[in-house]
Amino acid sequence: MGKNIFKQIKNLYCFRAFAVFVALFFVSNIISKEIVVEPGANAHERLQEAMILMEEGDILRIKSGYYSFEDGLSLDVDGVSVVGDGMEETILDFKNQKSGAQGLLVTSDKVTLKDFSILDAKGDALKVIGAKGINMINLRTEWTGGPKSTNGAYGFYPVESEDVLIDGCVAIGASDAGIYVGQSKNIIVRNSIAQYNVAGIEIENSYYADVYNNLASHNTGGILIFDLPDLPQQGGHHIRVFENQSIDNDTDNFAPEGNIVGEVPRGTGIIIMANSDVEVFNNLLSGNGTVNLSIVSYSDETDDPNYYPHPRRIQVHNNTYGPGGFDPDINTGDLAKTLFDISNGNMPDIFWDGVGPLSQMIFGQPDDEKLIISEDSEVTFLTISALKYMMGFSNPIRTDKEEFKGVINPLEPINIDGI
Amino acid sequence: MKNIYNFLLVLLLCTKLYAVNDNLIISEAFPEKLSDFSFFKDSSAQIPHDEVIPYELISTLFSDYSYKQRWVYVPKNKKAKYEEDWVFNFPTGSALIKTFYYPVDERNPSAGKQLLETRLLLRKEDGWEAVSYAWNKEQNEAYKKVAGKTINVAWTDFVGEEKEVRYRVPNVNQCKECHAADDKISPIGPKARNINKDLEFEDGNFNQLVYWMNREIIDEYPLELNSPVDWMDESKDINDRVRSYLDVNCGHCHSPTGNANSTGLYLHLNETRDIHLGKYKKPVATGRGSGGLKYSIVPGKPEESILLHRMESMDPGVMMPESGRALTHEEAVVMVREWILLMQN
Incomplete structure (x- = not known):
């Protein structure tokens, strides 16, 4: 009995220490217990067992230190937190991984992961499937040998999830995307750093996302907003990309062939492909050798009748553009080469491929689907008159942004309960 | 008295030994x-x-x-x-x-x-x-x-x-x-x-x-069943053998209700759409799992098919299934290779 009381008091202390933390993310009355895992023998088994046996409201603390694992980890308990002592202190190293397609797999709801690093996973570093409520805070995923096609595909990889927060994270060296949110809804990616990945930050086939105050640099492409066919969730829309720096994306594309990002040329700041309702504003786009901002259609063949391959209602305003287009990567994909050829080497700050349904290529975009650009007068722009281009006219481009002036209709900010 | 104890002990052992x-x-x-x-x-x-x-x-x-x-x-x-x-x-x-x-x-x-x-x-x-x-x-x-x-x-x-x-x-x-x-x-x-x-x-x-x-553990089943074939039975059609194999080895995740539904690659027995079965289907979030190949299945070209590449691999970041396998299933690889080779465009 006495022992129990002591235990309860101890639990209360744990609760108090983390009360602020818990209250911040999940308003809940559950009294949590803290489970501590330290480095040492059988660390994988101890950590994995704790991740299985912990209960809603619990906090699993992974003490600072270096953990080398041969197998992946997984978490499937709702409403728990896994917290390290800091992304430089708690290091989960998967260099010697022998099984598991990712470093850490999360499949439960209302989970907070905070303050640790996942290094050199054989596949993806951190994958989250079908979660409702996932907070990834101050985490680092890295492949430490620099950009290599043998690196894992994704650093942060929430998919089919809802209420996704990625905040203060660092993603380095992914052979696809450092931060990738796929087929998800209600997303915030902020205050994070993505470097030396093929794609820095990629939002794919997703609805309702805010991507802001991030630094994407030294990737192949900085920030990608993509939509692809033949998937359970498509029709990506309502994405705000603002107050980011997408600068000096100068790493050669090192994605294994076959992946869509393998077609991204080195030196692209932001690419918007086949999404609707995207607002790009207050970003700094600079030092991107191919093009700072491009807006394009999905250009491969598809028979998917439910897929719309063209961008609609894209709004671009108040961005700052530094040097761009000075070193176009004409050997990767079609984008850089097409743009280089058609512009005679006068690469613009903003490029729209001008491709749409046939009627729109003849009569122009309908008013309620129009691309709107509201930028300083010195910002350069280029679009292709696709029909003229296809028919071999000598001057198939337009470079006057005036045509795309219009009223900006700001998109609603994304709200995640408790954030 | 002792006898009763013995009897109870035997009874106890019997219940213990002879019942789940x-x-x-x-x-x-x-x-x-x-x-x-x-x-x-x-x-x-x-x-x-x-x-x-x-x-x-x-x-x-x-x-x-x-x-x-x-x-x-x-x-x-x-x-x-x-x-x-x-x-x-x-x-x-x-x-x-x-x-x-x-x-x-x-x-x-x-x-x-x-x-x-x-x-x-x-x-x-x-x-x-x-x-x-x-x-x-x-x-x-x-x-x-x-x-x-x-x-x-x-x-x-x-x-x-x-x-x-x-x-x-x-x-x-x-x-x-x-x-x-x-x-x-x-x-x-x-x-x-x-x-x-x-x-x-x-x-x-x-x-x-x-x-x-x-044994009365079920009370009915239909007489007509679309049963898979034994994939090892070489007297059976190769397409049926491969589809049976893929169904039980991949279809539990690669189906619209499974864990891998986000991939759009569906290998359960009832899938009939070519693209979702992998024919000229591009990888989505495959990363280096693609092995530099462009499609899940290229008919006639097993060496260009990601599906076979991932069956053959023993690299945890590449191989399929993701868990439960550390070796390559050589016999199945031979069969799937032949299946893709024979597949018409």
Whole structure:
């Protein structure tokens, strides 16, 4: 009995220490217990067992230190937190991984992961499937040998999830995307750093996302907003990309062939492909050798009748553009080469491929689907008159942004309960 | 007085020895020892009680060349209901039991077996739960392993070659990775169509569905079943063999309700759309899993097909299935290669 009381008091202390933390993310009355895992023998088994046996409201603390694992980890308990002592202190190293397609797999709801690093996973570093409520805070995923096609595909990889927060994270060296949110809804990616990945930050086939105050640099492409066919969730829309720096994306594309990002040329700041309702504003786009901002259609063949391959209602305003287009990567994909050829080497700050349904290529975009650009007068722009281009006219481009002036209709900010 | 004690002791032993522990199957916690369930008369020899019925599937999941022995238990006076295109709906208190082992020498059955683990799917009040028990060195007891376990195993194969594998007993979460449908744990194997074959029972040779009827653990099944073929049966059409193989090895995740539904690659038996079956389907979030190839399947070109590449690979970041395999299934690779080679554009 006495022992129990002591235990309860101890639990209360744990609760108090983390009360602020818990209250911040999940308003809940559950009294949590803290489970501590330290480095040492059988660390994988101890950590994995704790991740299985912990209960809603619990906090699993992974003490600072270096953990080398041969197998992946997984978490499937709702409403728990896994917290390290800091992304430089708690290091989960998967260099010697022998099984598991990712470093850490999360499949439960209302989970907070905070303050640790996942290094050199054989596949993806951190994958989250079908979660409702996932907070990834101050985490680092890295492949430490620099950009290599043998690196894992994704650093942060929430998919089919809802209420996704990625905040203060660092993603380095992914052979696809450092931060990738796929087929998800209600997303915030902020205050994070993505470097030396093929794609820095990629939002794919997703609805309702805010991507802001991030630094994407030294990737192949900085920030990608993509939509692809033949998937359970498509029709990506309502994405705000603002107050980011997408600068000096100068790493050669090192994605294994076959992946869509393998077609991204080195030196692209932001690419918007086949999404609707995207607002790009207050970003700094600079030092991107191919093009700072491009807006394009999905250009491969598809028979998917439910897929719309063209961008609609894209709004671009108040961005700052530094040097761009000075070193176009004409050997990767079609984008850089097409743009280089058609512009005679006068690469613009903003490029729209001008491709749409046939009627729109003849009569122009309908008013309620129009691309709107509201930028300083010195910002350069280029679009292709696709029909003229296809028919071999000598001057198939337009470079006057005036045509795309219009009223900006700001998109609603994304709200995640408790954030 | 002493006699009464003896009598009670015998009675106790009898109940213990000759009945499955129904309460443990439905209780919230899993016992530490497999023997607590009392599924077996003789654990080491894996001889079950009478009400624990052995079964086999027509086509089975590859698990690093391990052998599997399966049993089904349905509590007395209860029955499992037939479900179209799905596993039987087993009543609360049912158990599916599967023991993984390697023969010491595949050429010589009398050399014995090495029991690795016994996996249980237990039908509780509110659904299925999965747990695995790993066998001890003495091979007389298996202990609960929540976090999984690594067992380094060696055996001699049919041609006398020494084989070894870093065998992984899955943790509870990994069970769910495959055994999940619409986010709930579910058995994969015992669909009516998968057990529609003969088996030698102690009391004779019967079709398993007929036998289950006779034993009164099911009360109906349709006479017309679209059953898979045994993928190893070379007399069967190669397309049917491959589709059966892919169904049981991949289809539990690669289906619209499975864990890999976000990929759009669907390999369960009922899928008919070429693109979703992988023909000229581009990878989505495959990363280096693609191996630099452009499509899941390029008809006529196995070497350009990601599907085969990932079946062949032993790299944890590339190989498929993601878990439960450390070796390449050579025979299946040969078959799938031929299937793609013969495939028309």
